[in-house]
């Protein structure tokens with residue numbers, strides 16, 4: 086049986102109202118078909134071409150379909166809750182795959198449930214996310230391939246380095262983050278990563294985290310500078326960058342330590358500020 090079908094059947098298994106149950110059952114084939122379409126379209130960056138809907142099956146409204154997700158899948162002890170729990174626990178260390186930093190607290194509908202009611206419980210449309218990323222995305226509907234948010238199940242952007250930072254001299258020293266797409270990427274992939282980074286406000290999020298990290302390492306690096314000199318500081322920063330890379334290539338800490346290791350001003354005098 087199709088995965089979406091299994092989840093939908095479980096979600097509506099406890100519906101007592103006979104008429105409503107029949108109505109919801111009339112949605113099954115459409116839900117399975119739309120889920121398969123989603124996979125086909127996602128693989129070709131064509132999700133923005135999936136038309137919005139207001140009813141599913143035999144006249145089931147989007148409000149009713151949203152209730153299937155909210156009351157029959159997401160709610161604790163709901164008949165579909167086991168599938169919700171399985172999806173929400175998939176990310177490594179419970180970290181939101183959208184921002185790569187905050188903790189997962191919900192499932193985000195990649196294509197919004199208010200506009201795509203046939204995909205409300207489709208596992209392929211449900212992405213573990215933190216509350217902030219979920220709120221920022223809300224009901225946004227992409228209108229071009231470039232606007233399509235990254236989909237962690239389909240878009241592999243973690244094998245190439247695209248997150249960079251630069252050291253901003255000042256008091257206190259800060260880090261500014263930006264995206265630099267690898268030259269082998271096509272224009273759409275590059276634009277999507279840049280839009281993802283901008284729309285989720287990741288430059289600000291990472292910069293704030295980096296400010297705390299800079300304050301945390303200040304004393305240690307200052308001691309290292311006075312005992313062993315700037316080359317030792319640089320070498321330590323490079324080691325830290327390589328160590329963070331093992332965790333995540335496009336991790337804000339990885340970009341931060343690379344930026345610090347490459348900034349001559351930082352390991353010669355910034356470290357003493």
Ligand SMILES: [Zn+2]
Pocket residue numbers: 181182183184185186187214215216217218219
């Ligand atoms: Zn997030």
